[in-house]
Amino acid sequence: MSTAKLSIDLDALATNWRNLDTLNSGETAAVVKANGYGLDVARVGHALARAGARNFFVAAAEEGIALRRALGPDLGISVFSGHMEGDARLLKEFNLTPMLNSVDQMLRHIEGLPGHSFGVQLDSGMNRLGMEPAEWAALRDIALGQNPVLIMSHLACADEPGHAMNALQLKVFHEMTEGVEVPRSLAATGGMLLGPDYHFDLCRPGIGLYGGRPFGDALPVIRLELPVIQVRDVLPGESVGYGNSWIARRPSRIATVAAGYADGLIRAMGAGINVYVGDTPCPVVGRVSMDLITIDVTDLGEDPLSLSLINPQQTIDLVADAAGTIGYEILTSLGHRYARSYSG
């Protein structure tokens, strides 16, 4: 076996959904965009449906196809990017519910798919997707007359509980939806942790399901094990890898493992990270290259057959910290070369 092994624990995923659901007195949906945060939307969707999720969110209508095939006809699938030009056939055939983001999308939807379910996305301050307060004020009565199934907005700073933006967006969302009888949704993972004021009728967690911050109690969902291809002695003064960026200061034993930045192990994580044999950390030395990483295993005292990069000790968030990014990017960058195995 020369490719690294990515193990995905669908029981842990389901437990994370259930634990988030207990925080929430309303409905807990599941966000499975970007192929289920990189972990396979069909398997992830199936496991979450078994855990009890009844509504799912994807980013684009195209992402709804594989999910609909995995879930069958009865569960809800909504699309954050709304109703884009050319989407009518997909929305209809796969029974997807667009979250309409603008007057243009609203008109397109009502003309192209009259009577087809839709939601409305409002901009409460993030300035990314959704109707602005003035646009919504002008359209509100027409939109409500068409029976939207959900009105939603998204928080920009929910991973920082003390950030003033949270309360501000909450206030704007209340103002924009006052007197509206349609179910409302504001919180993703971060918003769920801000407390019941943010929960409304439906919460939309993503990252917390997959074991990431800010859901501190999340169970880790993935493990990544890298097979050793070769181990060599390196003398003091000799260098390892591209650019001679690491030079041995002592007689060293260097293991070369099979995974690199083409597998989503971001080059920038470079020398800031350890790889584990059991509980023992071994430092990455030299540059991460496309298919290979070099590791100082001198202190182990024996040559390992494989080393673990992502595990319960070294979570996706710690790997992300070393690379100057976030757990979301580590997950969604995981490459196609891994031997993937699913349990649960």
Ligand SMILES: *Cc1c(COP(=O)(O)O)cnc(C)c1O
């Ligand atoms: C991605 C996304 C979510 C899920 O966010 P997490 O931080 O992963 O929980 C929810 N709502 C919208 C609009 C999103 O784009």
